[in-house]
Amino acid sequence: MKSLLLGNAAVARGVYEAGACVASSYPGTPSTEITANIATYDEIYTEWAPNEKVGMEVAWGACLAGKRSFTGMKHVGLNVAADVLFTISYTGVNAGLVCAVADEPGMHSSQNEQDSRYYAKSAKVPMLEPADSSECLEFTKYAYELSEKYDTPVLLRLCTRICHSQSVVELSDRVEPPAKEYVKNPQKYVMMPTFARPRHPIVELRILDLKELSEDTFLNRVEMGETDLGIIASGTAYQYVKEVFGDKVSVLKLGMINPLPEKLILDFATKVKRLVVVEELDPFIEDHCKKLGLKVSGKDMFSIIGELSPNIVAEKFGMPYNDGKNIEDDIPARPPVMCAGCSHRGLFYTLGKIKATVIGDIGCYTLGAAPPLNAMDVCICMGGSVSGLHGFVRGGGKNVVGVIGDSTFAHMGVPGLIDIGYNGSDSTLIILDNSTTGMTGHQENPTTGVNIKGEKVGKMDIETMCRACGIERITVVDPNKLAECEKVIKEEMAAPGPSVIIARRPCALLKTTKSSPPLKVDEEKCTGCKMCMKIGCPAISFKNKKAGINKTLCVGCDVCTQLCKFDALVK
Amino acid sequence: METRNIVIVGVGGQGSLLACNLMGKALMLEGYDAKVSEVHGMSQRGGAVVTYVRCGKKVYSPIVDKGQAELLVSFELLEAARWFELLAPGGTVVTNTQQINPVPVIMGLAEYPENLTDKFEALGAKVDAIDALTLAEEAGSSKTVNIVMMGRLSKYFPFSKDTWDKALEAVVPPKFLEMNKKAFELGMNA
Numbered sequence: 001m002k003s004l005l006l007g008n009a010a011v012a013r014g015v016y017e018a019g020a021c022v023a024s025s026y027p028g029t030p031s032t033e034i035t036a037n038i039a040t041y042d043e044i045y046t047e048w049a050p051n052e053k054v055g056m057e058v059a060w061g062a063c064l065a066g067k068r069s070f071t072g073m074k075h076v077g078l079n080v081a082a083d084v085l086f087t088i089s090y091t092g093v094n095a096g097l098v099c100a101v102a103d104e105p106g107m108h109s110s111q112n113e114q115d116s117r118y119y120a121k122s123a124k125v126p127m128l129e130p131a132d133s134s135e136c137l138e139f140t141k142y143a144y145e146l147s148e149k150y151d152t153p154v155l156l157r158l159c160t161r162i163c164h165s166q167s168v169v170e171l172s173d174r175v176e177p178p179a180k181e182y183v184k185n186p187q188k189y190v191m192m193p194t195f196a197r198p199r200h201p202i203v204e205l206r207i208l209d210l211k212e213l214s215e216d217t218f219l220n221r222v223e224m225g226e227t228d229l230g231i232i233a234s235g236t237a238y239q240y241v242k243e244v245f246g247d248k249v250s251v252l253k254l255g256m257i258n259p260l261p262e263k264l265i266l267d268f269a270t271k272v273k274r275l276v277v278v279e280e281l282d283p284f285i286e287d288h289c290k291k292l293g294l295k296v297s298g299k300d301m302f303s304i305i306g307e308l309s310p311n312i313v314a315e316k317f318g319m320p321y322n323d324g325k326n327i328e329d330d331i332p333a334r335p336p337v338m339c340a341g342c343s344h345r346g347l348f349y350t351l352g353k354i355k356a357t358v359i360g361d362i363g364c365y366t367l368g369a370a371p372p373l374n375a376m377d378v379c380i381c382m383g384g385s386v387s388g389l390h391g392f393v394r395g396g397g398k399n400v401v402g403v404i405g406d407s408t409f410a411h412m413g414v415p416g417l418i419d420i421g422y423n424g425s426d427s428t429l430i431i432l433d434n435s436t437t438g439m440t441g442h443q444e445n446p447t448t449g450v451n452i453k454g455e456k457v458g459k460m461d462i463e464t465m466c467r468a469c470g471i472e473r474i475t476v477v478d479p480n481k482l483a484e485c486e487k488v489i490k491e492e493m494a495a496p497g498p499s500v501i502i503a504r505r506p507c508a509l510l511k512t513t514k515s516s517p518p519l520k521v522d523e524e525k526c527t528g529c530k531m532c533m534k535i536g537c538p539a540i541s542f543k544n545k546k547a548g549i550n551k552t553l554c555v556g557c558d559v560c561t562q563l564c565k566f567d568a569l570v571k
Numbered sequence: 572m573e574t575r576n577i578v579i580v581g582v583g584g585q586g587s588l589l590a591c592n593l594m595g596k597a598l599m600l601e602g603y604d605a606k607v608s609e610v611h612g613m614s615q616r617g618g619a620v621v622t623y624v625r626c627g628k629k630v631y632s633p634i635v636d637k638g639q640a641e642l643l644v645s646f647e648l649l650e651a652a653r654w655f656e657l658l659a660p661g662g663t664v665v666t667n668t669q670q671i672n673p674v675p676v677i678m679g680l681a682e683y684p685e686n687l688t689d690k691f692e693a694l695g696a697k698v699d700a701i702d703a704l705t706l707a708e709e710a711g712s713s714k715t716v717n718i719v720m721m722g723r724l725s726k727y728f729p730f731s732k733d734t735w736d737k738a739l740e741a742v743v744p745p746k747f748l749e750m751n752k753k754a755f756e757l758g759m760n761a
Contacts, residue, residue: 004595004605004617117653132606165608165623166595236633243632273580311636322638324656327690331653332681334673336618370676387691533678535711541677554712 007162009167010133011100012037014140014365015070018096019176020044022062024055026411027440028074030163031102035072036443041454043174044070048443048452051382051411052077056084056099060153063097066179068144072100072234074117076381080537082119088153089123090199091189095180096147098140102158102289106307109439111362111381113305115281120155121257124207127155127258128219129235133167139219139255146213152204157257159280161236161307211259219255219475222268226250229317230272232265232285234540237278243310244319244392260288269294276301276317280308338367340539341515341555343434347403347479348375349535349559350486354491356401359392361385361413363366363405364507366440372536376403383412386429390416393425402429407437407445410460414469420498421470428492428499431462432479435506442510466500473499480505482562508555516556517571521547525568531561532569574627576635577724580654581646582671583618586717589742590646591622596738598626598665601730621654643696644724646703646716647671652687655694663751664691665723667703667716684759699723706757715754718743722758 005013009279011034013025023046025035039046049055055071055233062069073081085099101119104110120127128143129154130136136158151260187195214220225248233241241251252268254260265288269275276549277286277298286298301316302308314321338345348368351358352375360366360376361384369376386409404413409431420427437443444450449459466474471494477485485503492499506513518539528545540560547568554563561569572666579594581587591607598605603626610620623635635657643658645651645666658664666688675681684690688698710719717737725735735755744753 002599004599004607006609136691161608161633164610165606167606167630167633168599168604239631239633270638309634309636310632310640322659323634324638324658325694326656327652327684327687327694329652329684329687329690330681331649332675332683334617334619334649334653334674337674339584339617371674416624530679536678538674538677541672542679 003169003171004166005133005137005169006033006164006166007130007136007158008033009037009163011072011156011158011172012041013139013169014137015098016041016044017137017172017174018141019068019174020070020144021067021176022069023047023071024058025072026050026051026055026077027443028077028102029440030104030160031072031074031077031100031158032162032440032443034100035452043176046452050446053084055079059087059097060084062095063095065182066095066207068096069178070098070100073102074110075101075103075114076110076112077101077117078119080382085119085125085153087098087191089125090191090196090203092151092377093147094182096144097153098143098147098156100151100156100158101324102160102163103281104160105347106160108160111379113281114155115284115430117257117282119283120157124203125152125155125212125258126150126256127157128255129157129257130162130255131238132162132233133165133254134169135255136162137169142219152206156233157235159236182305207259211262214256214259215263217256220264221253222264223247223251223253224271227249227272228274230268230275231278232268232275232289233278234285237280238309240308240313241278243291244314244317254285257284260285262292265289266294268290269525278308278313292465311454316511335370336367337370337536337538338364339508340537340553341557343479343505343507344368344432344504345373345535345537346482346559347430347432347485347503348373348432350482350489351375351401354486354490356399356489357392357397358544359385359400359402361388361402361408362439363402363408365403365432365523366403368403370536372534382408383416386413386416387419389427389429390420390423390425393427399493401489402427404429404431405438406431406433406435406447406462407443407447409462410446414465417466417471417500426496426498428489428501430489430501430503431542433462433502436510438507438509442507456510462502471498471500473497474502475499476502476504478505479503480557480559482559484504508524508557516558518551518554519556519561519569519571521549522568522570525566527566527568529565531563531565534563535559574625574711576640576659577624577642577644578640578654578657579622579644580650581620581717582650585619585620585646586714587620587622587646590717590721591624592742593718593738594624594724595740597728597730597734598624599664600734600737604628604630607631608633619650619653642727643726644720646720648687649673649683651691652684655691655696658696660695661697663697663699663727663732664688665699665720665727667720668700669702669704669716701758701761703758706761707754710754710757711750715751718751718754719758722755723761725755725759
């Protein structure tokens, strides 16, 4: 049966058809829908893990016990799971284990533009890269075969344009291989030095075997056209090359990114007059070609930064293309903003008002850094707010708070809070508990007490967790009550020793969140002072020297009414 | 069969994902090779959202580049202007006339440009503008602006009503199906 599937959904289908039984992941754009889709197959036990390291360990445990397993993550998630990856490369697997990692050239929803291909090379595990949904499905299934045949975890490298584009796939039935027996084998699975040392040569031999495979696998293919130009490409870059040239030039399409073939590339190079590697991000394939002694172009033509596109490829090769026309007016930017009624808005207004230095974290609330709130100083990585706060305080920083969301706190915030509790600093951490994982699209998490299937399960109680970390001062506030919130934040910042403030209010977009009727502007009373504009609410606008409320957006959260000194915002 | 390039733009929250899925479904029912690219994550939070629909005999690139779109479908007027450069020479802007002020305009730091549709025409584009918000409200909810616009877009495809009905049934929850069918028709016939 043919179906139009999102790349992510096609990976999920591949996991299903390959007969995998366990999947554990943490959401992260652009990888989230893989696991969300796997959860729709009842045959597969699927869970949201608190973080990517846990997800990969769960997948590893499951494959060891004998069932094919899966974990998926965004590029930066692999940094978190890297500790697991580098050593399960040594232990190998029992049943197959596939890990999807989604890079984000262009940083549509990410904090950096790292190239995950180096992980495969560095951890010495195979990496496959599909170029459309059909290959997402096919490569995922094949990755399980590779994993079992070569006794290795297999990485599946995706990128935003592959994850989030739908294309046609052919569906097949699920074939669940019989479970493999778990056999105790400490020499293989207990990675202490005595046992790990003999495993390393096995890893090196395995990568040599895989190199043999890469020379004639179906994953890599030569599409010969005219021989003046030969292009090596993979993933999205391959699609752009084909878009520009069709079948005109010769193309070596690589589906296996690690290890890269040598003979195949050398042979292709001899058949063409000019050799060019077209790849997004770093010169990963190009460097390999140069190591083979080939004269090759790549990053001398294309940028290391950002995404490629058909026009960029056409331009660099001197091919004709339309550039489109621009209208002359300045088009005002439309940056993403906190939604109307967002439970983070009031809190960031307050933090801005008291001019606190805010050590931030990853989530919707990172938008607190944007105007007009301008109330975040720092944001690097998941959990970085908590330990960063402790360090900032220890480094002499004053008037500072850390802010972290509920899901991010469970992800990687807890170890930082253990540090604060254990080594005691005058740190004030604000946990923004909006009862969901907002940014990635409302996934459940350990603090919601509901699992990926919507069932009620164990709940990580945030207050208890903070107490267990050694924090004694814990206050719960409603971030929409501005005066109370400000008072508590000032008190806790002034208090010696560590403290946690839990700002608790569910995300306004959750189906269970009840909204109030939209507010109205009493034009008689509105003086046009623009106080209500300071919170950057998309529902409030300003026209003819008066505030105006967009009734389709306003959810009556009442944050603005607390700012209006003239009672002009009314129910 | 020439590859057709359509770009659907709007403001995060206006339902471009559903519109994309509807388009994808219809193309599948009609037997096209298709690629439909979506946007997820941060840019959805009220930001500018662009989605690409490509169909033909064999489609490679998942994105539509500058100067390539035969149709630029915009759920909001300013967004049509923002993505205008994607339009191919002689292409058509199919736009909602509704204006949603972005934050810089709300804050008084920038102005919403005026007479945009005239400017599109001056640059050689054909313009098909409708008041999709009013039609959506007539259908029963301002949230069906996306479907009103898809109804409008349907005029540019030689698909049967049956195809669109089936596509709507596949992507819209049963509870809202009638309302969305009405929205689709209002857009088509406006």
